[in-house]
Amino acid sequence: MTQRSSSTDADIGRVMNIAAPLVVLLLLATIWHLAVEWCQISPVLLPGPLAVLQAAWKIRESLLAATVRTAVAALGGLLVSCLAGTLTAFLFSQSRLIRRALYPYAVLLQTVPVIAIAPIIIVTLGRGFLSVSVVACILSLFPIITSTTTGLLQTDAALEDLFRLNGATRWQTLLRLRVPGALPYVISGVRIASGSAIVGAIVGEFFVGSSESGLGALIQRKSASLVLSELYATVITATLLGTVVFSLISLGSEFVLRRWFGMSLSGRP
Amino acid sequence: MSATAAQPTVFELQNISVDFGGAAGPVLRDLNLHVPAGQFITIVGPSGCGKSTLLRLLAGLQQPSAGHIARQNSDGSAPGFVFQQPALLPWRTMLQNLRLPCELGRSQMRQNPAEDQLLDLLGQVGLNRSDVDKRPAELSGGMQMRLSLARALVRQPQVLLLDEPFAAVDDLLRMKLQELVRELHDRRGLTTILVTHNLQEAAFLSDRVLVLQPAPAGFTADISIHTADRDQNWRVSDQVTVIQQKLTKALISS
Numbered sequence: 047m048t049q050r051s052s053s054t055d056a057d058i059g060r061v062m063n064i065a066a067p068l069v070v071l072l073l074l075a076t077i078w079h080l081a082v083e084w085c086q087i088s089p090v091l092l093p094g095p096l097a098v099l100q101a102a103w104k105i106r107e108s109l110l111a112a113t114v115r116t117a118v119a120a121l122g123g124l125l126v127s128c129l130a131g132t133l134t135a136f137l138f139s140q141s142r143l144i145r146r147a148l149y150p151y152a153v154l155l156q157t158v159p160v161i162a163i164a165p166i167i168i169v170t171l172g173r174g175f176l177s178v179s180v181v182a183c184i185l186s187l188f189p190i191i192t193s194t195t196t197g198l199l200q201t202d203a204a205l206e207d208l209f210r211l212n213g214a215t216r217w218q219t220l221l222r223l224r225v226p227g228a229l230p231y232v233i234s235g236v237r238i239a240s241g242s243a244i245v246g247a248i249v250g251e252f253f254v255g256s257s258e259s260g261l262g263a264l265i266q267r268k269s270a271s272l273v274l275s276e277l278y279a280t281v282i283t284a285t286l287l288g289t290v291v292f293s294l295i296s297l298g299s300e301f302v303l304r305r306w307f308g309m310s311l312s313g314r315p
Numbered sequence: 316m317s318a319t320a321a322q323p324t325v326f327e328l329q330n331i332s333v334d335f336g337g338a339a340g341p342v343l344r345d346l347n348l349h350v351p352a353g354q355f356i357t358i359v360g361p362s363g364c365g366k367s368t369l370l371r372l373l374a375g376l377q378q379p380s381a382g383h384i385a386r387q388n389s390d391g392s393a394p395g396f397v398f399q400q401p402a403l404l405p406w407r408t409m410l411q412n413l414r415l416p417c418e419l420g421r422s423q424m425r426q427n428p429a430e431d432q433l434l435d436l437l438g439q440v441g442l443n444r445s446d447v448d449k450r451p452a453e454l455s456g457g458m459q460m461r462l463s464l465a466r467a468l469v470r471q472p473q474v475l476l477l478d479e480p481f482a483a484v485d486d487l488l489r490m491k492l493q494e495l496v497r498e499l500h501d502r503r504g505l506t507t508i509l510v511t512h513n514l515q516e517a518a519f520l521s522d523r524v525l526v527l528q529p530a531p532a533g534f535t536a537d538i539s540i541h542t543a544d545r546d547q548n549w550r551v552s553d554q555v556t557v558i559q560q561k562l563t564k565a566l567i568s569s
Binding site: 218 | 371375393394396399405419420421424470
C-alpha cells in the first residue's frame with residue numbers, strides 16, 4: 047500500500063521535475079513577448095521571443111555545427127579534468143603534507159580569471175580546438191579535485207575502526223571503503239564541473255576567434271554584426287547546451303548510484 | 316573474583332593510563348582490570364569517564380600512554396566489535412556486509428566462509444535469508460543492528476566488545492537485542508565486554524558490572540551477579556532491581 051503510493055509519488059515527482067521548469071519558461075517567454083509588444087520595444091534593443099525563434103531557425107545549420115563543436119571541446123576538457131582531478135584528489139588523500147603543499151595551487155585553478163588565462167593558453171597552444179579544450183579543462187578541474195578529496199577523506203570513523211580492527215591493509219581500506227564512499231562526491235563534482243567546462247569552452251572560443259566556429263566564436267560574430275535576434279538565439283543555445291549536458295550527467299550519475307550503490311544523488315535510496 | 320581465577324585470562328590491564336593531551340588530564344589513570352575467559356562484563360559510568368576509550372584499548376584500536384596490557388586470546392584473532400551505529404557499508408548487500416571482515420587483512424589472515432555458514436549466522440541473529448540481497452537502506456534499524464552483530468561474529472572471535480550498541484533503538488527492540496547478545500555469549504562461550512549508560516541493561520545481562528568514574532577515580536565498584544537464567548522473569552525480578560539500585564548508588568556516590 048505504502049509501496050504503491052510512494053511509487054506514484056515518485057512518478058508525480060519526476061513529471062513535476064520536468065513540467066515545473068517548463069511552465070516557468072513558458073511564463074517568462076510570455077511576459078517577454080507581451081513586454082516587447084505592449085511597450086513597443088525596438089527589435090534593435092530587445093527582440094521578442096518569436097523573433098529569436100525565427101532567427102534560430104534561420105541560422106540553424108551554423109548553430110548546430112557550433113554547438114557540436116563546443117560540446118566536443120567541453121566534454122574533451124571535462125574528460126581530461128575528471129582523470130586528472132581524481133588522480134590529484136587521490137594524491138591529496140594520501141598525506142596531509144601533500145595536501146598542505148599543493149592545495150593552494152589547486153585553489154589557483156579556481157581563482158585565476160579565465161578571461162586572463164585564455165589568451166595566454168591560446169598564445170602557447172595556438173588558435174585551435176586544443177586550446178579551447180584546455181581552457182574547459184582548467185575551469186572544470188577544481189570542483190572535481192575538491193569534492194573527490196572531500197569524499198576520499200570523509201569516511202565514517204566507526205567504519206575506519208572496523209577496517210583497522212580486521213587488519214585491513216592501506217590498499218584494502220582505499221578500495222573497499224574510501225573509493226566507493228567517495229563516488230557520490232566524485233559524481234557531484236563532475237556535475238558541477240560539467241557547467242564550468244561549457245563556460246570554459248565558450249570563453250576559449252571567444253579568444254580563438256572566428257577561425258573555429260564554436261558557440262563562443264558565433265556569439266562574438268553575432269554581437270559584432272548587431273543582429274540581435276541571432277545573438278539571442280546563440281546565447282540561448284549556449285545556455286541550453288549547458289543545461290542538457292548537466293542534465294545528462296545528472297541522469298547518468300543517478301543511474302550509476304542506483305545501480306551499483308543503491309543510493310540516489312540526495313543520499314537516499 | 317577468586318571464583319573465576321581458575322579460568323584463563325583474556326585481558327590483564329596493569330596501571331593503564333591513556334592521555335590524549337587534553338587540559339582535563341588523562342582519560343584513564345592507573346587502571347587495573349582482570350578479565351577471565353567466559354565472563355559477561357558490563358562497564359557503566361558517566362559520560363566522558365573513558366568507557367569507550369577502555370573498550371578501544373581492549374580492541375587494540377587505542378594504545379595506552381602508560382602501563383601494560385596483556386591479551387591472551389588463544390588463536391590471536393581480532394575481537395568482534397559492535398559500534399554505537401550499525402556502521403554498515405551502504406553499497407553492499409546484507410551478505411556482502413557480513414562477509415566484509417573475512418576479506419580484510421593480509422592473505423594468510425583472510426577467511427572464506429561458505430555461504431551456508433554465513434546464512435546460518437544470519438539466522439542466529441534473527442535475520443531472514445530472503446533479505447540477504449538487500450542493502451542497508453532497505454533494512455530497518457533493528458535489522459541493521461542485528462547484521463552489525465552478526466558481522467562482529469563472522470570471524471568466530473573469542474571476545475565480543477560492544478560499545479553502547481542499543482542506545483539508539485526503542486525499548487522493545489533493545490530488550491530483544493539484549494537477550495540475543497546474552498544468548499550468543501552463552502552459546503558461543505564468548506568473553507563479552509559491554510559499555511552502556513543503561514543500568515537496567517547492565518544488571519540484567521552481566522555476570523559482573525564495573526562502575527567507572529572519571530580519572531583519577533577509576534573503577535569504584537565491581538559487582539558480581541549470579542543467576543541461572545536470564546529470562547523475562549529475571550529481567551523483572553527483585554534482584555535485578557536491587558542490583559540496579561546498587562549501581563545507581565555507586566554512580567552518584569562519587
